[in-house]
Amino acid sequence: MxxxxxxxxxxxxxxxxxxxxxxxxxxxxxxxxxxxxxxxxxxxxxxxxxxxxxxxxxxxxxxxxxxxxxxxxxxxxxxxxxxxxxxxxxxxxxSNKETIVSEGTQTVENFVISIPSGAFTYEKSFRIKIPPQQNLQSLLNTGNFVSPIYEIIPSDGKYDMATLPITLRYYFPSSLIGSNDANSLSFAAITTDGKAYNIIPGSSIGKDEKGYYVESNLFVIPRWIGVVSTPGQTLKTGILEIYKTISAEPTLLIVPGSDPGFSGYFESTKVSGISLWQSVFKNRSILIYKYPLNEVRSYNYTTLFNSFKNANPLPSAIIFEAERLAEQLKKYSNIQFDILAHEIGGLIVYYCLSKHPEIKNVRKVAYISTPFYGTNIADPRLAVSIYPAKPSAAETLYNIPQSIIASMQSYLKSYIEGVNIYYSDLIPNSEFLKSMRYLPYRTDIETTAYMGNTPPMSIDVTSSLLERLYPELVLNLGDGVVSKNSARMPYMTLKIFNGSWNNFYVSDEFIQELKQFFEYKLPELPSYKDDTFSEKVTSDKEKVFERFLSAEQVQQFQIDEWKITDNPYIKFIQTLPFTGNQIAVYGGIIYTADEKGLYVSGTKVWDESILNLKETIDGISYTTQTKIFYRKLADAISYNSTSADDSLATKDFAIFAKPRPNERVDFVDETGNLIITLRGVYGKVIYDGNEIILMTNREIYRYFYGIKYTAPIGLYKSYDLTYAIVVDDYIIATTRAYGLLVFNRAGNYAYTGEGWIGNLKLYKSGKYIVAVGDNFITLIDFEAKKIDRFVENVPGVVYDASVWEDKLYIMTSEGVLLYKIG
Structure with missing residues (x-):
């Protein structure tokens, strides 16, 4: 050259x-x-x-x-x-120090921003640049920033909320990380006045071919952003000891949610960890289950989580933590626990215990503001219409004072970004929450659900256009995260206290209730008695109507295994692209339903949330918020509805299953008259094609015949029932353990197939009984004592099913799958 x-x-x-x-x-x-x-x-x-x-x-x-x-x-x-x-x-x-991004990924030096398609409801772009750093030099020195401070300017000047998370990533030298367990770097948003900064919750540290990076997801892009470092900080996860004492009382395990104050856990280099719950339960050892919800996720944690997501069809952060908690509880199998779980922590505990019935060292669980059916507060798609609005304009639009609108804007943003990667699991009808519908109830563990009655920050949307959109923000109905409809599972007792989700738990009233719930009495040593005892007298009525099945009869079933794609018994016909998560078929007409309405052959005919869609005598049955309907083609009859676990309407009457305390369920008619009370924690009303069956997880009642059956209880085994039908005077029932229980009027029973019998619903089609599971099918030829097990899963997640003549209709996340039986 x-x-x-x-x-x-x-x-x-x-x-x-x-x-x-x-x-x-x-x-x-x-x-x-x-x-x-x-x-x-x-x-x-x-x-x-x-x-x-x-x-x-x-x-x-x-x-x-x-x-x-x-x-x-x-x-x-x-x-x-x-x-x-x-x-x-x-x-x-x-040396590029500036770029423009609307959708997709752009880079400014080591800073990468990714905006997914459709994140904003209108055309919008951002200008990202590195401003003169001397303007923010005092902040850079104070905050220990290890990156430049980047300025992000929207094309329209509005820092709106996105409907999908925007990803920020910054590549840093490996010398800054220290170890792969460190979580010492995180994104920080600088305040609008440029004088302070806030750590963005839920950052994570990862590594790719370019090197180490810190990453964060957020919904509202700040004007200035950078990366700060806290050298020497490492991530602690799992069950950690807060306070230890020698006591006969069960150890208290705290599983917190997104409210950092709930755990009451504080630690420093000068003092050992302490918890506010020590002052409440002075005689107990206290442990906490720690997982990075607000904290930065270390490289090792991120690697494990990514491996889990890649290996599982449902990449849920809650399921990931539930499985980790299960491992920890098994590790401490010699310790008996009482668990106090809050919000997201409650969902982690519930999934963990339901999925792992082998965990036997948990005595009681208190669920605090746990959104079992989701919360609209976590849905950014709803918040986008409120967050950017001018309070004065929103006051006119929604009929709410400006002060409440301003409080809502701040609260919705902070909550959605506070739960960070967990937000998609918390949205009502998320795939995670749908999967929870089919988990068995742990009735061997005593549980109570608690919630507040006051939304935070003086928010109340009562009598406004937002009341139906945000029931969690209605005074006396919600506490800011849950409403009365989402705070408990059907078998749980719900107790409500004054306050919001993030403060009612420190009230004296709640503390006294919690002490009473977790009360532990030392077992008394039995005094000496002779071998004489009084025999229980059973009435003639009990002898006739309550057949306690104590004489087990050995019953042999021949079992064959097949694939759906290659078997002589069931053939796939087609997939019908119908909307819904419930299905019923009558007269060959397909009815589907979900929270948005009722559909006939895919066409919406009713614009209201639908529950309990099912077959009934000579038609179908379904409920709305205020009514229960019997329908046969165009003819419909309605009755006033009531709060119930399940219900069924016919053209002449309706039946409701209403749980009450002490593990009892009342079955009442449309006038409120009691039909029967059965033992159990939840109730179902079933029409099996021939007769109506009232059942709980413990007992079955044949409505037309007035005969009651109780599931057997043995020394080492009990049977938790999920569904039942009658075939030739035999009761055919499925169990939570995916088994098949068969018993007759004389009280003899047989049990088989545990672990692989579909327990979602049972149907009769010709000579077959069809058992449908969450992703598989089982055909039972009861007369021939033969079971055909299909080991090939059906596509998608199964929500519901129905049978009409020789056709099987399975409602899944992929649409309605249609099969021919026989």
Missing amino acids: PKFFDNIKNTFSKILKKKIPQKEGSESSKSSNGTNNSLNQEKSKSTKPKFEVRQIFSAIKNFPKYLWAHKILLFLTLAGITLLSVAIILLSKS
Whole structure:
């Protein structure tokens, strides 16, 4: 390259040395004059020769001709110019300090921003740049920032909320991390006045081919953002000891949610960890289950979580933590626990215990403001219409005072970003919450659900257009996270206290209730007694109607295994693209339903939330918020509805299953008259094609015949029932353990297939009983005592099913799957 530039220099010199013709009378011609000639001679002695302007222009003009005459030099010149241009472009890119992004991914130095398609409901872009850092130098020094502070400016000047999470990533030198368990770096948003910063909850540390990075998801982009470091900080997870004492009382395990104050756990380098619950339960050891909800997730934690997501069809953060909690509880199998769980922590505990019935060291669980059916507060799609609104305009639009609108804007943003990656699990009807519907109830563990009655920050949307949108923010109905409809599972008792979700738990009233719930009495040593005892007297009515099944009869079933794609018993026909998560079929007409309405063959016919869609006598049955309907084609009859676990309407009457305390369920008719009370924690009303069955997880009652059956209880085993039908005077029932229980009127029973019999619903089709599970099918030929087990899963998650004649209809996340039986 130096030779190349030397060649160019020599070329110019040769051209410039050529004699340039001069016009007569020009100033240069005056050199023949003696005076001028002497002056020129003096100048030539004292200075270097100077080219006149016209000489330079002439040289430039002749340069291309010279190059053309010397073609090798021409090509070298062009190549040099090209290389120089490329170098300039690459240099400009490597030092890029500004970019524009609307959707997709853009980079400014080590900072990467990704905006998913559809994140904003209108065309919007952002300008990202590195402003002069001296303007924020005091903040940079105070906050221990390890990155530049980046300025993000929206094209419309509005820092609105997105409907999907926006991802921020910053690549940093590996020397900053210390170890792979460290969580010492996090994104921080600088306040609008530029004088302070706030840590963004839920950042994570990862690594790819470019190196280590810290990443965060958020819904409202701040104006200024950077990365701060807290050297030496490491992530602690799992069950940690807060306070230890020698006591006969069960150990208290705290499982917190997104409210950092609930755990009451504080620690520093000077004192050991302490908890506010120590003052409440002075005689108990106290442990806490820690997981990174507000904290930064370390590289090791992020790696484990990503591996879990890649290996599981439902990549839920709650399921991930539930499985980790299960491992910890098994590790401490020699310790008996009472668990106090809050919000997200409650969902983690519930899934853990329901999915792992082998965990037997938990005595009681108190669920605090746990959104078992989700919370609208976590849904950014709802918040986008409120967050950017001017309070004065929203006051007119929603009929709410400006102060409440302003409080809502702040609260919704802080809650959604506070729960960070967990938000998608908390939205009503999320895939995670749908999966919880099919988990068995742990009736062997005593539980109570608690909630507040006051939304936080003086928010109350009663009698406004937002009342139905946010029931969690209605005074005396919600506490800011849950409403009365979402705070408990059907078998749980719900107790309500004054206050909001993040403060009622410190009230004296609640503390006294909690002490009473967790009360533990030392077992008394039995006093000496002789071997005489009084025998229980059973009435004739109990002998007739309550067949306690104590005489187990061995029953053999032949079992074959098949694939759905290759078997002689059931054939897939087609997938019907119908909306819904419930299904019923009558007369070959397909009815589906969900929280948005009722559909007939895919067309919406009723615009209201639908529950308990099912077959009934000569038609279908379903409930709305205020009514229960019997429908046969276009004919419909309605009755007033009531709060119940389940219900069924016929053209002549309706039946409701209403749980009450002490593990009893009342079955009442449409007028409120009691039909029967059964033992159990939840109730179901079933029409099996021939008769109506009232059942709980413990007992079954044949409505037309007035006969009651009780599931067997043995020394080492009990049977928790999920569904039942009658076949040839036999009761065929499924259990929570995915088994098949068969018993007759005499009280003899047989049990088989535990672990692989579908327990969602049972149907009759010809000679077969069809058992449908959460993703599989079982065919039972009861007369031949033969079970055909299908080991191939059906596509999608199964929500519901129905049978009409020889057709099986399975309502799944992929649509309605239609099969032919036999």
